[in-house]
Amino acid sequence: MKKIYTLFLFGFIVSNVFSQQVLKSPFVAAADKCGFSAEMEKNRVRGFNDAAYEAEMQRLINEFKQLNNFGPPTTIFSVPIIFHVIYDGNTESTIGTGANLTQAIVTAQIQQLNADFANLSGSGYGSATDLGVRFVAAKVDPMGNLLCEPGIVRINWRSQSGWQNPSGLSSMNAVMTHFDNVVKPQSYWDPYRYVNIWLADFSGSGLLGYATFPAMSTLPGLGNSETDQTAGVVVMSGSVGSLSNPGTASPYQYGRTLTHELGHFFGLRHITGDANCGNDYCTDTPPQNALTSGCPAPGTANGCTPSVPKMFENYMDYSNDICLNTFTLNQSESCQVVMLNSPRRKELPSSTTGVSPMLNRIFFKPGQTTVSETASGACPRYKEYPITVGVESTANGNATLSLSKTGSATEITDYTITPSSVTYTNGDATDKVFTLRIYDDAIIESAETIQLAFNISGTGVQQSIACGSANQYTITITDDDFNYSINNTMPTVTLLSENFGITTGSNQVPAGWVTSNAAGTSTTNKWVGNNTGAGTYGFSGNTLHISNGNSTAVTNGTAAMAYSSTATGTDARAVTPLLNAAGLKDISVSLKLVSNGEIDSGTFYDFGLVYYTLNGTNYSVLTVLNNDVYLQGITSSTTLNINLPAGTIGTSNLRLMFRWISDNSVANQPPFAIDDVVVTGKNVTVESQLNHAATENILSTSGSSNFYSSNDGQVIAKLSNPSVSPGCLTATITQAGNTNISLSSTAATYLRSEKVVNISPAIANTTASYNVTLYYTTAELAIWGANFANLKLMKVKNGINLGGLINSADAEVVNAVIDDQRATKGYASFSGDFTGGFSQFLLVYQTSVVPVAILNFDALSNNKNIVLNWSTSIENNNKGFFVERSIDGNQFEPISWINGKMNSNIISHYTYTDNYVEPDVIYYYRLRQKDIDNNEKLSDVRQAKIKG
Ligand SMILES: [Zn+2]
Incomplete structure (x- = not known):
């Protein structure tokens, strides 16, 4: 014989597979999942007589049938319902944690009740009938104050006098005794104006729920133990939900526990009559030898005489939630008669507690409150979420609504919300939807928040100042970026x-x-x-x-x-x-x-x-x-x-x-x-492969972003503290290899790393300053030998061929901060600060300095003399220039000395005029540059002549 408790235990353990769940002491005494039998026994002790009660019910049903021509209900009763959400303030203070159920799941439960009670859940039985009752979330408390969360009152049991931890209640009797004697009397709302539902996590008891049973009068045999204080239903929190928004108590997670218990509350008995083929006082439900577990095959016999298929789909059986879908006509008739005659229940349809006193109040509808910045697609990657604003009933005039935005997240870089405002007109009842776009960046950061509130212009809608949670909406953005440890030796x-x-x-x-x-x-x-x-x-x-x-x-x-x-x-x-x-x-x-x-x-x-x-x-x-x-x-x-x-x-x-x-x-x-x-x-390893690349959206001016190759997750580069938000940047290995290659600029000659990383913005940027880190494997660095410590970082403008002579203005060399992890982790990183936008990056080792770089040198005739002009782009220790002249192009003699700038890294211009020239003679000129160590270097030769 299997135990029901075992069944639903599994459910709460394994649902939401990857969410974190506290494992509670799971094994409990065996018990019924519904406390109906115990409740009825309690009634009988108080003088309740089943036969007398059902005889009176039958008399009333006969009367009712005559009035209603033997059919489904002609009156649909709407009754306000209040859920007392009982939670543990120490561990469940956050709404949505454990028994502290969200408004969304309570709303889903009400929708499931209304579908089940309206015979809209797909019953295949001809006898299936609307039960004639609908539930509407209470909008005001007993004092008439607006409920900020319709249908919900939240109670931290720890702040109540004499309340026990519901999860410590270890049996059905313990739950019923504690709720009837302690919880209900301290918390019930006027049962003539509300259906009271208490929700708590008593999963340690084996009980899913119980309901009080209706009385027909105070006459002997017709009254019971229900009082104003106890009238209502108690169900386990995990059973609350709907087909589309299930709870956690699988296989009882679709809200049918409350459908079942409210069936009892409106006078229905178990389909078995709580006996082997007993009497449930409904002729259109077949007898059944035992309450069902699981979902048997259709046609499974009832185990009674005569043998007929059992109606395990009836809500008043014990089958799994997923296969329940039926209330019958006889059950509907009982419910109708109870609604017309039974104390408290007959008052409910005239209650106004389900009507809002602020029909034009707007509020945030439940939505996603934690989002990961993870998104897919082309850069900039983002994901969008709706933010929905509802109105209690309708707008009663014009109004414009915009959202105020605070919190630690930054608009534009972290998120955007569109449109900037929405409008209401008189009679407008539609939901207004804003679109929240969350951008996926590469910054390693802590979670950030967006806090939204209403700005209303106009009087057509209003917000209830008392309802903070309904007037505010907080979204937490969680980061998906990480500094993985890098280890090329041990991946x-x-x-x-x-x-x-x-x-x-x-x-x-x-x-x-x-x-x-x-x-x-x-x-x-x-x-x-x-x-x-x-x-x-x-x-x-x-x-x-x-x-x-x-x-x-x-x-x-x-x-x-x-x-x-x-x-x-x-x-x-x-x-x-x-x-x-x-x-x-x-x-x-x-x-x-x-x-x-x-x-x-x-x-x-x-x-x-x-x-x-x-x-x-x-x-x-x-x-x-x-x-x-x-x-x-x-x-x-x-x-x-x-x-x-x-x-x-x-x-x-x-x-x-x-x-x-x-x-x-x-x-x-x-x-x-x-x-x-x-x-x-x-670990992450260092990217060495040609054309492997990563594209990241850099949308912050602080923090660090890693470029992990989209090909294989290996690290290419890191960018820190950019001076602007450059947007989408692609880091690519544009040249790969382990050797070194000569590189010449007009300022110096170098050996460069064969591996080159290009960081290119999608939108041209020539102004950003930032710190960049490049990573090289031990194999890529081996060729440098003792020169490793003298390696510097070079940035070369995009489009410049690294194989040609590079104008020093197109290259920037900075000292690198070297993190040498070669011995243990097989790599080293090189970090340096750069300005002026993004480019090609590589390592260089300087082999020699060019002392003086002559940009141009010409000799021009000018009437009666010849003018020499030259300029330098850089001068290192430059003492000056001998100007030398020749008339045969072979034998040169110095004709003047011009002092140099000594040291300069800006363009310097020089001129010399040779006044001692004769017409029609070709003169040859050259410059003999001399540095302070008396090293000399000759320029190219130029020639000129003046006309006679
Ligand atoms: Zn039951």
Whole structure:
């Protein structure tokens, strides 16, 4: 016999596979999922008589039928509903955490109720009928104050007097007693004006929910234990949801628990009549021998005489939420009669608490509140999100709405919102949608926020000053950029390698591993390490496995790889030592394992799970095989490779957990066993390959952006502290290789690195200053030998051929800050500050200085003399120039001396006039440049003559 509690336990563990969830002590006493039987027993103690009650109901139903011509309801009752959201202020103060459910999921639940009650959920039965009740979120509290979150009142149980932690309530009775005696009396809202729903996480109890049952009068046999203080429904938070916005209590996550409990609240009984083929007082629901679990095949027999297909789709059965879709005509008639006659319920349709007192109030509708800046596509990459503003009912005039924007994120660079404003006209009830665009940059930064609020001009709409949360919308942008550690020598790092060959302690578990058996009582089905049974399942040597051996066998290392089918509620966990993945990406796990167990009718009962944790407290289950989390049916040693999600990048606090869960019936061997557990992460290596490139949107004037090749993730360059936001920049390896090459400029001669990195902006930029870092492998640097320490960074303007003579004005050389990691990590980085936009970058070693660079030199006749002009672009230690003349082009003699500038890096102009020339004689001139060390250098020769 299977236990319902086991079913929904799985659901809350494994839903939202990669979200972090706190594992709570999961095993609880067996219990019904609904407290109806207990509630009715309580009523009977108070004198309630089922037969008398149902006789009165039948009398009223007969009356009702005559009035309504035997059909579906002609009146649809609209009733205000209030959800008391009970949460733990210590751990769930953030809305959306645990039991502190969002407005969105509460709204979804109301929509699911209304679809189910309106017979709009796809029933295939001809008897399926609208129940005639709809639910509207309460808009005001009992004092008439506007509810900022319609239909919701939030209660931190820790701030209430005498309230217990609901998750510590360990049985159905504990929940019902605590709620009826403590929670409800302190928190109920007028039950003549609201349907009270209490939501709490009592997942430790095995109960999904319970409802109070309607009375027909105060006459003996017709009254019950329901009071003004207790009237209403209590359901487990995780069951709240809808088909499109499910909760967490799989397979009871689609909101049908509340549909079911409200069925009780409006007088419906379980389809079984809570007996073997008992009476539910509805002739159009077939009898049933037991409440259903799971989703049986259509046509499954009811187990009664006569044997007919059971109506497991009826909301008043126990089937999984997904297969429920039916209320019948008889059930509808009971509900209608209760709505017309039963205390409290009959007052609800005239309640006005579902009507807003501020019909033109606007508010932010629920939307995404945390977004990653990760986006895809061409640079600039971005992703867009809607920001929706609703109006309570309609605008009653004209108004223009714009959004005020504050927070740590920067408009334009981090995000944009369009349009800048929207308008309302009288009677306008439409949602207004702004588009938030989040840009993907490469800056390594902390999370940033955008805080939005309303600016309203005009009176057609208004905001409720009291409703901060409805008038404000905060979006957190999380960063996806990272400084990975660079290591060319060891691209892959092994964080854990464990074959369980060396074991210690009585359980023979390796040092640093922590095992536990959360059931607490079981001496069997725990993790032990030895080789007993290993060969049977294809392992060699020791494994870490679940064993049902007694303590002696465990101590002696003979506890077999096998599990017990009689041990109650096994939850055995094995946690790895701490794994330091700081600076690493692509964390993955490889292991050999077997894990069989039990699966019945698609539901897992015995199985293995693998989790990771980043803090030792919150564990997230991993998808391990075939897009599933369950490890079951693996009966011989199988190697699994699991890639951990992106959230594990860079963590220094990683652990894995292997978990075995089994119940107390049926054991299909073997249980969970693991071997050769290897956890690896990856360093980034330095990009050396030609044409590998990365394009990043640089939208900040501070911080650092890494260029990781889009080809293979290797690092090309880093840009820090740009003076402007240059936008999209592409870093490309434009030349590659390990040698060095001569490079000449008009200022000096150099050897340059063969590898050249080009950083080009999509939009031309000639003004930006910034710090750039280039990375070179040890192989790329080997050729420099002892000159390594004298390497400098050179920037050469785009378009300049590195093989020709480079004008010194087109190149900039700066000293590099060198981070030499060659010995241990196989690379070195070179950082330097540059100005004047982006270009080609390379390493250079200066081989010689050009002392004086003569740009041009000419000799021109000028009437009766010859004028010599020359200029220099650079002068180093230049004493000056002898001007030399010849009449045969061979024999030169000095005719003058012109002082040089000594040292200059700007263009200098010189002129000399030769007045002693005769007509029609060709004169040859040259310059003999002399530096302070008396080294000399001759210029080219020029010639000129004057006419006679
Ligand atoms: Zn029930």
